[in-house]
Amino acid sequence: MRLYTATSLIAVLIVLATIADIRTNRMISKLDRRHAVICGCIIILCAVCEWVGQMVDGNETFIVVHTCAKLLELCMAPAIGVAVAVSYGDAIGTKTAIAVTLCQSVFQCIAFTQGWNFYIDAGGFYHRGIMVEVSVIAFLFSLLYGVICMIRAEIRYQAKFNGVLTLTLVLLAVGTGSLFITGYPHASYLSMALSNMLFYIEFYRMTLQIDGVTELLNRRCYETALMSVKPGSIILLTDLNDFKVVNDTYGHSAGDLCLIRTAAIMRKVYGRYGQCFRIGGDEYAVILSRHTQDIKQLNAAFTKSVEQMVSEDSRMTGVSLGYAYVNTMDEDVHSVVELADQELYRNKQKRPRVNRTKQ
Amino acid sequence: MFFDLYTTVFLITILILVITAVDIWNNRLMSKKTAGWAVLACVMIALSTSGEFIDALLNGSGIGWTFVHLGGRFVEFCCAPVICIALAFAYGSPIHGGVAVKSVIAHILFEIVCVFFGLIFYVDEINLFHRGPLYLMYLAYFMSTVVYAFITVIRKGKAYQTDVDAVLYLILSILSVGVIIQFVDSRIRVFYLCMAVINMLLCIRNDKTMLQVDAVTGLLNRKCYDVDLSEHKGDFILYLFDVDLFKQVNDTYGHATGDLCLQTVAAIILDAFGSYGQCYRIGGDEFAAVVEMDLQQQIQAESRFRQLVKDARNHDERMPDVSFGYSRHRDDHHIQSMIDDADENLYRNKMAGRKNV
Numbered sequence: 001m002r003l004y005t006a007t008s009l010i011a012v013l014i015v016l017a018t019i020a021d022i023r024t025n026r027m028i029s030k031l032d033r034r035h036a037v038i039c040g041c042i043i044i045l046c047a048v049c050e051w052v053g054q055m056v057d058g059n060e061t062f063i064v065v066h067t068c069a070k071l072l073e074l075c076m077a078p079a080i081g082v083a084v085a086v087s088y089g090d091a092i093g094t095k096t097a098i099a100v101t102l103c104q105s106v107f108q109c110i111a112f113t114q115g116w117n118f119y120i121d122a123g124g125f126y127h128r129g130i131m132v133e134v135s136v137i138a139f140l141f142s143l144l145y146g147v148i149c150m151i152r153a154e155i156r157y158q159a160k161f162n163g164v165l166t167l168t169l170v171l172l173a174v175g176t177g178s179l180f181i182t183g184y185p186h187a188s189y190l191s192m193a194l195s196n197m198l199f200y201i202e203f204y205r206m207t208l209q210i211d212g213v214t215e216l217l218n219r220r221c222y223e224t225a226l227m228s229v230k231p232g233s234i235i236l237l238t239d240l241n242d243f244k245v246v247n248d249t250y251g252h253s254a255g256d257l258c259l260i261r262t263a264a265i266m267r268k269v270y271g272r273y274g275q276c277f278r279i280g281g282d283e284y285a286v287i288l289s290r291h292t293q294d295i296k297q298l299n300a301a302f303t304k305s306v307e308q309m310v311s312e313d314s315r316m317t318g319v320s321l322g323y324a325y326v327n328t329m330d331e332d333v334h335s336v337v338e339l340a341d342q343e344l345y346r347n348k349q350k351r352p353r354v355n356r357t358k359q
Numbered sequence: 360m361f362f363d364l365y366t367t368v369f370l371i372t373i374l375i376l377v378i379t380a381v382d383i384w385n386n387r388l389m390s391k392k393t394a395g396w397a398v399l400a401c402v403m404i405a406l407s408t409s410g411e412f413i414d415a416l417l418n419g420s421g422i423g424w425t426f427v428h429l430g431g432r433f434v435e436f437c438c439a440p441v442i443c444i445a446l447a448f449a450y451g452s453p454i455h456g457g458v459a460v461k462s463v464i465a466h467i468l469f470e471i472v473c474v475f476f477g478l479i480f481y482v483d484e485i486n487l488f489h490r491g492p493l494y495l496m497y498l499a500y501f502m503s504t505v506v507y508a509f510i511t512v513i514r515k516g517k518a519y520q521t522d523v524d525a526v527l528y529l530i531l532s533i534l535s536v537g538v539i540i541q542f543v544d545s546r547i548r549v550f551y552l553c554m555a556v557i558n559m560l561l562c563i564r565n566d567k568t569m570l571q572v573d574a575v576t577g578l579l580n581r582k583c584y585d586v587d588l589s590e591h592k593g594d595f596i597l598y599l600f601d602v603d604l605f606k607q608v609n610d611t612y613g614h615a616t617g618d619l620c621l622q623t624v625a626a627i628i629l630d631a632f633g634s635y636g637q638c639y640r641i642g643g644d645e646f647a648a649v650v651e652m653d654l655q656q657q658i659q660a661e662s663r664f665r666q667l668v669k670d671a672r673n674h675d676e677r678m679p680d681v682s683f684g685y686s687r688h689r690d691d692h693h694i695q696s697m698i699d700d701a702d703e704n705l706y707r708n709k710m711a712g713r714k715n716v
Contacts (some may be wrong), residue, residue, distance in 0.1 A: 003364055006540050006549045010556065013533045017560050020525035025567055026586040163381040171374045178367040187367040194375055194556070201382070201563060208570065 001054070004185035008051040011193040015040045015047075018197045027207060032087065036200060039083035042076055043196055049188035050074035054185055059124045066120055071112055074106035074135045080192060081142030088203035089149030090156050099143060103137045143172065150199060157206045158217055158275055168198040211255055211278040214263035222277040225287055226333050229326050233274070234288040234295055235333075236323040237340045238266070241351065243282035243317060250315045258316050262308055269302045295323065320348040364570070365548060369412050372552045376401045379559045388569050393449050400445035400558055403438040408551035410435030415548060420486050429482045431472070436479060436497065443504035443556055450561045451511025452518060459507060471485055503700035505534065512561065520579055520629075520637055521568045530560050573640040575618055584639040587649055594634070598648040599626060599701045600683045601709065605644035612677050623637050623671055624681055631664035655683075664678060682709040 019040040022033055052069040056062035077289050085091045111117040117132040147169060154165065175191020211218040217225075229235070240246075240262060247255040259282065266276050266284060274288035288295065299321060310316045322344030324336045378457040380401040383394050413431030417424050444463050445452050473479045478493040509531070513523055537553030579587075588597070602608075602624055609617040621644065628638050628646055635651030652660065664683070672678045674712025686697050 003368070003547050003549065006536070007364070007368055009536055010533060010549060010553060013529060013536065014556055014560075017526055017529035017533065018604065020529055021560070021563055021567065024526065025568060026583050027567075028588075061526070069542065163385070164378055167374060167378040167381065171371065171378070174367065174370050174374065178364075182363055182367060185364055187364060187371060190368070191371055197559065198378060234497050307590055346580075 085149035
């Protein structure tokens, strides 16, 4: 039991340290910081409630405290996964998730009055009710939801599904698994505290890798990706035609919209075959490493989608592109970029002139 | 029961060490050398905690396996002090690094000698662990490595304008929890869990520090400047600095000299204004300081700044002059108009300076 107290204390300290780190992190927006702090507070609350419950179990004088702690824990535990999803992941159906969590809390309160989920006898001992599984299932589902939203964020921001996230899932599984194997006392909130910290790291990494406007990978990632490009890959460069004119004629918000929509088309067409980057004001790059034989079809599809966008909204503008193959290991990758750039320039010269008049 | 809470905690400890090591290995912000030290710290914690785990399994288990028990404990006692030294090299700016490394090697040799005589610890014939007469010496050495690690981490923080913040206090309190529990009841084995967590938190903190810093000058970067200005509360002064004719320095003497000159300017700004607030590099040859100071301190800092620039220019003729301007924040003051005021002030000073030459 003393080991359990020690691990609970450490879990709380870990969450506090994570919160302190998030609050002083200037790279994260104010709103995200607030979400992350709330998420941490929920974990602390649950861990403390569980600890209190364990400490006063079998003690007649603290029956009220025991009851409150247990009920609070049952109500709040399923909120952890949702909080993780909102704070660090790409949350989907957030409102529904929060509503379900609230319903779960209400259900637990009602169930308590009927003694369905748990009851505490006159001796202060905790007993499971017939429907205690509901809270366990809700808890597991919320964790699953949190993990799914994290994976969605990984895909959205083209983060490589790297070892850290996989291992975090293993950690989470070990912690929650201990709940079933060892029974009380268990280490699930310790693993939750650690996973919270790791999700924060992962989220923070992703934020640093993307360009804020288009959500493509940023220039820094492009430079490092170039260094480890595999032979047989294609480097494709794109740039918007007359982007300055769009900006000057229709304003910066139209310019941004143009950048965002082009980036979205790019992700849709090339995303499955490689990584997309925004490497300058109106310049993009794609490093294609899979199925590079279809490049002509892909390019045709891309140009067609962009043309369609331009025909639908006259403020948008077309693109020019150029690409080159990375042939052998020893070839300097920057000369390949140079080749792609030259082709891009030739294509740009060839394109029909569009006359944009100020409206 | 074999699979108890302690086993879970042990598994979790090993897992977070693996995660930290994988993460460090993929981290491009760290140089290979620092990453090496950080991974070494992970490995050492893993070895120590495994030694402890063996002890937990075998302690008092009766006759047999004595050698394994002794070996496990020996590994733990050898590796534990290496942890903090590795942490110091990975996340701090070490002082007397050579001495620290030598002391670790000496300690390991000492352990090897002692294990034969049972001076620091021994395991009796029924597999019970006992502390030896020199145990306190080991403990003192271990604690001194801990103190060493924290001093180096604080030193590094100072160099990059990351104060001793709440995160560091919490890291310290996790450490104290670990140490105190170890003292009070060594059967509660959470010490290496604490070390693994500290290792990870130090890694995050170090990452954050490095990302907030401009690579050339070591001052805080543009992003921090934008965020700090928009979130700063109360009275403060914004100083803007501009290196005069920096382009000429770059063109005449080359980019290496240009960088050197920027580093000198950054060091001077940090020296004169650093103790009152934060200093930033906000553009190619533009710097800023967001400070809280009264008029007297302002006069002092400015004269110190001018003196330091003058000294640097006397010392090295390639060094250009630096102009500055400031603006004091008032409640009705918009941030943008404040920046404009400081900029205008800077421009006027610059023109006045050129006329005087």
